[in-house]
Amino acid sequence: MKKEDQNTSNKKDIRALTKAQLRDFFVNEGDKAFRGNQVYEWLWSKACYSFEDMTNLSKSTRELLENNFVINNVKVDHMQKSEDGTIKNAVKLHDGLTVESVLIPTFSRTTACVSSQVGCSLNCKFCATAQLKRMRNLNPDEIYDQVVAIDKESRMYNDMPLSNIVFMGMGEPLMNYNNVLKSIEKITSPEGLGMSPRRITVSTSGVPKMIKKLADDQVRFNLAVSLHSARQEVRTQIMPFTETFNLADLKESLIYWFQKTKKRVTYEYIVWDGINDTQADIDALIDFCRAIPCKVNIIEYNPIDSEEAFQQGSDIAVANYVTQLEKHGITVTVRHSRGKDIDAACGQLANKQ
Structure with a gap:
């Protein structure tokens, strides 16, 4: 191990600390507690990735931080831009692993589609990410x-x-429950990015125990x-984990x-030829939708390889779904994929770079 790597490995990840812990650190170092507030603002509200750039801190304070902490920020390793304006980022993590995110x-509106795990815990047969093993959860x-x-961007x-x-x-x-909720807390906090939770949607393949926990935790974001x-x-055939x-x-x-x-809940739904x-x-x-107020997004299937059992359902089949759902008073929208030419559409994220 190189000396500089060894030094880095002994340092704490500063963004794993709460504001109170940062304040305590400075008090223990003989400084004022409010110094922790300043650093916290740099880390979260200003998304600063360098202690040297924290310009309202003295040089000695910045050196103190440099000697004790590290900022494990991600880096956009590769960016692709689609003909329709969609952008896909290959995001390099501090340990060399990669995830993808999409604009x-x-x-x-402009929407960020973000990842929560390296790989995936589940085994949906139609999803490219599911073909990767889950390597680890992402930190907040x-x-x-x-x-x-x-x-x-x-x-x-x-x-x-x-x-x-x-x-x-x-x-x-929902298989990275605590870290996902902590990230949303930072994203929505006035001391973070200050975004409204109403503009955030967490999409799950369906983990009943954790959906109940979301409800008990009184989250304010949307659920899909x-x-x-x-x-x-049929669902077990295409999503084997749903047997459990x-x-x-x-x-x-x-x-x-x-x-x-x-x-209300949004149901994401792909219509496949000969399957559903x-x-x-x-x-x-229709019967499932009667349980609670909901809406259905019928989304386009995006192939993940050239030889596969899944083929997009016909226009007639999709139209039949729309007509009959609307007939029963169920809100339904047909959404067309974006970013297909750079494998950035739903189900296609798999670190091909």
């Missing part, structure tokens, strides 16, 4: 940094600040569920969610 701009600051990077290329965040990138957010079938035998997290338990947890939060495009599939979805 999706439209005329009225690593999620935060993805948002900061995308906000800078949005301002640079679209002349608009970031308006929305979706946890729909690599990984299952990657549903894709309301028939257990079954539809009956999922429905119960979503009823609990609505009772506690009064917030029958009348029985539509009927099952």
Whole structure:
């Protein structure tokens, strides 16, 4: 191990400390407690990645920080820009691992799609990320940094600040529960990025126990569920983990969610040819939607390899879903993917660089 690496390994990750712990550090060093407030502001509100750039601190204070702490910020290792304006970042973490995040701009909003795990804990057959093993959870600051990077890109290329965040990138957010919630706390805090929780959506493949915990924790952000079938035998076929997290338990947890939060749920739904495009599939979805107020986003399938069993359902099949859902008073939207030419669309994030 190189000497400088050894020195770095002995230092604490400063962004793992609370404001109170930073204040205590400075008091123990014979300084004023408010110095911790200043450093905290640099780290979170200003997203500063260098102690040297903390210009309202004395040189001796900056050296003190340099000798004791490290800032494990992420770096955009590679950026791709789609013909439609979508941007995909390959984000290098401090330990050399990589995740991907996406900026999706439209005329009225700019959305960051962020990752929560390196790889994924689950095994959905239609998702490129699921083909990677889960290597580790992301820390709150690593999620935060993805948002900061995308906000800078949005301002640079679209002349608009970031308006929305979706946890729909690599990984299952509810399998990294504590870190995801801590990151959202920092993103929404007036001492962080100050974004409204109403502009944040956490998308889960459906972990009933953790959905109930979200409700108990009285979170204020939105919830989306990657549903894709309301028939257990079909859902298990395409998402094998759901044999354990079954539809009956999922429905119960979503009823609990609505009772506690009064917030409707969005169901993300892909229609595949020969898999979930029958009348029985539509009927099952309508029945599932009756449990609580909800809306359905029918999203386009994005192929992850050239030889696969999954093929986008026909326009007629999608139209049948829309017509019958609307007939039963269920809000439905058909969304078309963006960033397909750079593998930045839903289900395609897999570190191909």
